[in-house]
Amino acid sequence: MEKIFISHSSIDENIAKSIVSFLKEGMGIDKNSIFCSSVSGVNIKLGVNFNDYILSQLTDEKAVVIALITNSYFNSKFCLYEMGAAWGLCRTIIPVLFGDMKYGDLQDFIKHTQAIQADDKAGVNQLADHIRNTSVFKNDTFDQNTYEEKRDVFLSTAKNYKLEEAPKNKIEGNIPNYKYKAVVFDFDGTVLHGDNFKYSWKEVWAHLNYEDSKRIDLVKKHQKENESYSCQDWCNDCAKYFIDRNFNKKHVSEILKERNLTLAPGFETVVKLLKNFGFKIAIISGGISTFYEESVPDNIQQLIDEVYINEFEYEHDGRLKNIVAYQKSGNDTTGKVFALNDFCKKYNIKPKDVVFVGEGTNDIDVAEQAGLAFVFPSGGSSSSPYKNLSYVHQLNDDDLTSLLSEVLVL
Numbered sequence: 001m002e003k004i005f006i007s008h009s010s011i012d013e014n015i016a017k018s019i020v021s022f023l024k025e026g027m028g029i030d031k032n033s034i035f036c037s038s039v040s041g042v043n044i045k046l047g048v049n050f051n052d053y054i055l056s057q058l059t060d061e062k063a064v065v066i067a068l069i070t071n072s073y074f075n076s077k078f079c080l081y082e083m084g085a086a087w088g089l090c091r092t093i094i095p096v097l098f099g100d101m102k103y104g105d106l107q108d109f110i111k112h113t114q115a116i117q118a119d120d121k122a123g124v125n126q127l128a129d130h131i132r133n134t135s136v137f138k139n140d141t142f143d144q145n146t147y148e149e150k151r152d153v154f155l156s157t158a159k160n161y162k163l164e165e166a167p168k169n170k171i172e173g174n175i176p177n178y179k180y181k182a183v184v185f186d187f188d189g190t191v192l193h194g195d196n197f198k199y200s201w202k203e204v205w206a207h208l209n210y211e212d213s214k215r216i217d218l219v220k221k222h223q224k225e226n227e228s229y230s231c232q233d234w235c236n237d238c239a240k241y242f243i244d245r246n247f248n249k250k251h252v253s254e255i256l257k258e259r260n261l262t263l264a265p266g267f268e269t270v271v272k273l274l275k276n277f278g279f280k281i282a283i284i285s286g287g288i289s290t291f292y293e294e295s296v297p298d299n300i301q302q303l304i305d306e307v308y309i310n311e312f313e314y315e316h317d318g319r320l321k322n323i324v325a326y327q328k329s330g331n332d333t334t335g336k337v338f339a340l341n342d343f344c345k346k347y348n349i350k351p352k353d354v355v356f357v358g359e360g361t362n363d364i365d366v367a368e369q370a371g372l373a374f375v376f377p378s379g380g381s382s383s384s385p386y387k388n389l390s391y392v393h394q395l396n397d398d399d400l401t402s403l404l405s406e407v408l409v410l
Helices: 011-026 050-059 077-088 121-132 144-159 199-208 212-222 231-244 250-260 267-276 289-295 331-346 360-371 378-382 400-409
Strands: 002-008 064-069 092-097 184-187 280-288 305-316 321-326 354-358 374-375 392-394
Touching: 002 011, 011 064, 011 121, 011 144, 064 077, 092 121, 121 144, 184 331, 199 212, 199 231, 199 250, 199 280, 212 231, 231 321, 250 289, 250 400, 267 280, 267 400, 280 289, 280 331, 289 305, 305 331, 331 354, 331 360, 354 360, 354 400, 374 400
Parallel strands: 002 064, 064 092, 184 280, 184 354, 280 305, 354 374, 374 392
Antiparallel strands: 305 321
């Protein structure tokens, strides 16, 4: 089902009501096919999180976004949030320009989008023609005389739009100056999910029919002797065991399918939107590169700036050749901190500019370094190791899109 989403500044409630009236009464669009946060009957229900609900309207529906462009629009972080979300989700965006706003004033995500002038009859007719080609338009509820009457009322409202209601100065520049600059995700158990799934390494050992005690022995040895038995030494020994059992790249696909391992709900959407809002994104994980490569779509991988993860290298026929540790010294816990610092140095940001999302014991130190840290999925915060850590917060639900309202703060 398609939906018309009216994106506007709260200061511009009057013109938002006018365009909703034009759509409902002039074009016969059912109120259930319109979302406008300022208009009763087509707005947000009581008790619902504002940001999450707006995102759901853009995510769950095939939305057509009508953006009411005024000076106020570009001074509203919520408007920029809606615009970026719509653009990132490849929704149709139709800018409608009010007051002294001209095509050249369009900024950011809609800078090169075809727009209409709100007080131009031909432009409003063009907008109506576009809506007629969507599923929300029902010809049996359309009356030409009523359309012209309501269109003219809207045109009158647009012509009488009062500039003094809006801030006099337009925001200069592009992306808003958000408090945080980057988001870093753990992978195993955070981004990659499955029943009783925590570690991709454990899945490989089990798939090759090894007793889990062999894996545990090597892990304990590395944890106790990490200065003399480095992460790379541990990877080398694991590789020997895996090669002995003819581990092949195709086995990862088999594990993902057999264990029903999937990406966390909302991960792809979050990555797209964070990139659109100018954030840097990284994966820092003690997991296995092939699990990341086989589970994350190529178009999402291209949006992620850095990936710190143990690299599995293969022969031309897919047989495992060797494993390269993502860090050469220390253990997985300190390795994540080193990776965070490397990431920050590369992009000239500070650890306090970073939001970290993880869930394992090896995430505690890196979470403490970040400016804001969340445990995900949410159930992890009620159990060790996070229950007594005041600097680690819990997301509202098990959909990663809830992270956006926490990160997109000015």
